[in-house]
Amino acid sequence: xxxxxxxxxxxxxxxxxxxxxxxxxxxxxxxxxxxxxxxxxxxxxxxxxxxxxxxxxxxxxxxxxxxxxxxxxxxxxxxxxxxxxxxxxxxxxxxxxxxxxxxxxxxxxxxxxxxxxxxxxxxxxxxxxxxxxxxxxxxxxxxxxxxxxxxxxxxxxxxxxxxxxxxxxxxxxxxxxxxxxxxxxxxxxxxxxxxxxxxxxxxxxxxxxxxxxxxxxxxxxxxxxxxxxxxxxxxxxxxxxxxxxxxxxxxxxxxxxxxxxxxxxxxxxxxxxxxxxxxxxxxxxxxxxxxxxxxxxxxxxxxxxxxxxxxxxxxxxxxxxxxxxxxxxxxxxxxxxxxxxxxxxxxxxxxxxxxxxxxxxxxxxxxxxxxxxxxxxxxxxxxxxxxxxxxxxxxxxxxxxxxxxxxxxxxxxxxxxxxxxxxxxxxxxxxxxxxxxxxxxxxxxxxxxxxxxxxxxxxxxxxxxxxxxxxxxxxxxxxxxxxxxxxxxxxxxxxxxxxxxxxxxxxxxxxxxxxxxxxxxxxxxxxxxxxxxxxxxxxxxxxxxxxxx
DNA sequence: AAAAAAC
Numbered sequence: 001x002x003x004x005x006x007x008x009x010x011x012x013x014x015x016x017x018x019x020x021x022x023x024x025x026x027x028x029x030x031x032x033x034x035x036x037x038x039x040x041x042x043x044x045x046x047x048x049x050x051x052x053x054x055x056x057x058x059x060x061x062x063x064x065x066x067x068x069x070x071x072x073x074x075x076x077x078x079x080x081x082x083x084x085x086x087x088x089x090x091x092x093x094x095x096x097x098x099x100x101x102x103x104x105x106x107x108x109x110x111x112x113x114x115x116x117x118x119x120x121x122x123x124x125x126x127x128x129x130x131x132x133x134x135x136x137x138x139x140x141x142x143x144x145x146x147x148x149x150x151x152x153x154x155x156x157x158x159x160x161x162x163x164x165x166x167x168x169x170x171x172x173x174x175x176x177x178x179x180x181x182x183x184x185x186x187x188x189x190x191x192x193x194x195x196x197x198x199x200x201x202x203x204x205x206x207x208x209x210x211x212x213x214x215x216x217x218x219x220x221x222x223x224x225x226x227x228x229x230x231x232x233x234x235x236x237x238x239x240x241x242x243x244x245x246x247x248x249x250x251x252x253x254x255x256x257x258x259x260x261x262x263x264x265x266x267x268x269x270x271x272x273x274x275x276x277x278x279x280x281x282x283x284x285x286x287x288x289x290x291x292x293x294x295x296x297x298x299x300x301x302x303x304x305x306x307x308x309x310x311x312x313x314x315x316x317x318x319x320x321x322x323x324x325x326x327x328x329x330x331x332x333x334x335x336x337x338x339x340x341x342x343x344x345x346x347x348x349x350x351x352x353x354x355x356x357x358x359x360x361x362x363x364x365x366x367x368x369x370x371x372x373x374x375x376x377x378x379x380x381x382x383x384x385x386x387x388x389x390x391x392x393x394x395x396x397x398x399x400x401x402x403x404x405x406x407x408x409x410x411x412x413x414x415x416x417x418x419x420x421x422x423x424x425x426x427x428x429x430x431x432x433x434x435x436x437x438x439x440x441x442x443x444x445x446x447x448x449x450x451x452x453x454x455x456x457x458x459x460x461x462x463x464x465x466x467x468x469x470x471x472x473x474x475x476x477x478x479x480x481x482x483x484x485x486x487x488x489x490x491x492x493x494x495x496x497x498x499x500x501x502x503x504x505x506x507x508x509x510x511x512x513x514x515x516x517x518x519x520x521x522x523x524x525x526x527x528x529x530x531x532x533x534x535x536x537x538x539x540x541x542x543x544x545x546x547x548x549x
Numbered sequence: 550a551a552a553a554a555a556c
Contacts, residue, residue: 212553240555263555270555294553385551408553434552455551 080270083277085307091280092195093168093311094188099135102128102163117156123335127163130154136162139194141231142187149227155180160337162188165313170334172314172327176347177439177462178469179339182223185209185283185313192281192311193233193256204251204275205258208306209283210299212290214239214261214412215419216439220285221259233257240264241412248273262290262298269305276305284330286438287314288458291323303330317438317465318344318458344490346461346498350468351475354491356505362451362479363395369449369477370401370429377446378422381431382463384452392451393431403429406436437462441469450478457490480506485513 105113110128114121119129130136133146133154154162157175164171165188175181189207196206209224211217221237228235235257236250244264251258251274258265258274268274282303284290290299312331319338328334346352357365366381373379383389386407393405404418404427415435421427423442430436437459445467454460460478467474480488488510495502 214554244556261554263553265555267555289553292553298554437552459552 080266080301080305082304083275083307088277088307091278092192094166094192094195095168096127096163096166097137098127098163099130099137102130102135114160117159118340119156119160120338121160121336123164123169124333126335127167129159130163131159136166136187138162138187139191139231141194142190142227144230145187145227156339157181157337158184161185164335164337165311166191167335168192168311170312170314170331172319172331172334172336174316174319174337175339176317176465178347178441178465181285181315182220183227185285185315186220186224186227189257189281189283190228190231190233194231196278196280199254199256199278201254202275203254203278205255206278207257207281207283208276208279208302209257209259209285210265210290210302211259211261211285212292212295212438213435214241215415215436216286217259217261219439219441224257224259228257235259238264238268240267241415244268262295262302266298266301269302276302277307279306280310281313282306282310283313283315285315286317286462287327288316288318288320288323289438291326296326299330318461320344320456320458341497343497344457344461344494346494347465347468348498349473350464350498351473352464352478352495352498352500353475354478354480354495354503354506356480356503356509359481363392365479366392366396366449366451367399370396373447374401374428375446376425376428378425378428378430378442378444379447379449380422380436380442380445380466381429381449381451382437382454383431383433384454386433388452389431389433396429396431401429402427403431405431407433408435434459434463436466440466442466443469444472445469445474447475447477450476453478453480453484453487457487457494460487460491461494480509482509485509488513 105128113119113129113131131153133143133151136154138146153159156179157173158180161171161173161184165185173181173184175184189209193206199206209217209220211220217237217239221235224233224235234250234255236247236255236259238247238251238258238260240261240263244267247264247268251268269276284299289295312334314327314331314334355365370379381392381403383392386409389405389407393403396403404421406415406418406422410418418427418430419440419442422430434454437454439462448464448467450460450463454463464474464476464478467476480491488506492502492507492510495506
């Protein structure tokens, strides 16, 4: 029996769990693949032979799968029927060949290497880390790109993540942004593309990368274009707020790699401009945000279009317990690699200063900070709301500061302009909502100021991570008010872990606060507060008092 | 009680 046979015991009960697959460990000689597209290292391993798959039963079955969507957000139109995965042909997995010098590493050497770089691993048959680019066994088209980039050695996440991803296995990768995460999945993605038959007319992408904001998607595509050029791998970015025409043209012309934000991709799928039948390498970047309340249904809808035997890679700087069960639904027997402490952890090269103040002291303090800090280098200020973000930006500009504001209610053209002005240093102060909290890679941000404390500690870690990137140092100032007391205990923990001096005012708050460490992932809507109707009763005692947690 | 993501 073919190991990649995608028939299900009972197709009508199919619910997108790969445990449904019938997988038998039978391998046969490689299938012929166009020489130019062949991963040279795949030749060392036998590949499965495509066997003719019985034609899908006509009409009826296919139609039936598409009906009865599960979403609650109006996304489930009949325009996106569930694909008939049974008619899909096998694809080539990545086959990592450990090079001799890696093979020669003793277990003690491996343990030492991981310990020194703070690498924690989980999973069965974990490959040894690669210490040098040459050890990763990348094909030439990757090595040329690396050589051109000027990098000297793999970052910790790359040294362990590459051999894992190159084995064709699912992967959970947890590391700070700026630690080389993007290349950790991009290069194995290029190798994966290289092993597949060429795209044919009407084929959608082979690699799909999903990101939570438009700016992040664009940034990933810039890397992808740069590193893919040596293998003439085409990529395009599909995101909202921009004209559809060029995106449609790219999709119809055929691109191996698509980087997308969920909404526009679903739009494109429903309009039939592309399809995900050939996607066999799926990346969720900043994945804990992708599985956030508002995003999860969209992600489910997209993933339902992708064959279940794909390789899936989950990346984030944080790994909240609350998403673990959710994330594992999308992954099959994953490796896990964590850089740094498995606990919520900030980048140690950032100096974190928390100031306990009241709301009316915030603006004067901000003015003073800017006067002290401003030397032309970049300063990023975070706000809780779009309204405050705009309001304070206006105030700053009236006071003569070169500040611009970015958030999700602004036209994409303005977002692009503001980010470009900030990146170029023409406007060195950027005020932002959490749209800019994750993954954005702007060089030389001197300091981050949290004008408002974020909604979760994960967001705190992401926000301050905009500074101190790629080994540079940086400073994060955080205005902390009594309204934020519930975060104080865990914030102190984060500061301690990062070796920071803890503000005594914050510390005394953390001692007197009866918090459980609030700000848990998606704490809203989980029977916390702010629920509607009868659900809110679950949080109160019969006598009407708050449950004491 | 916020932000993001499609028209």
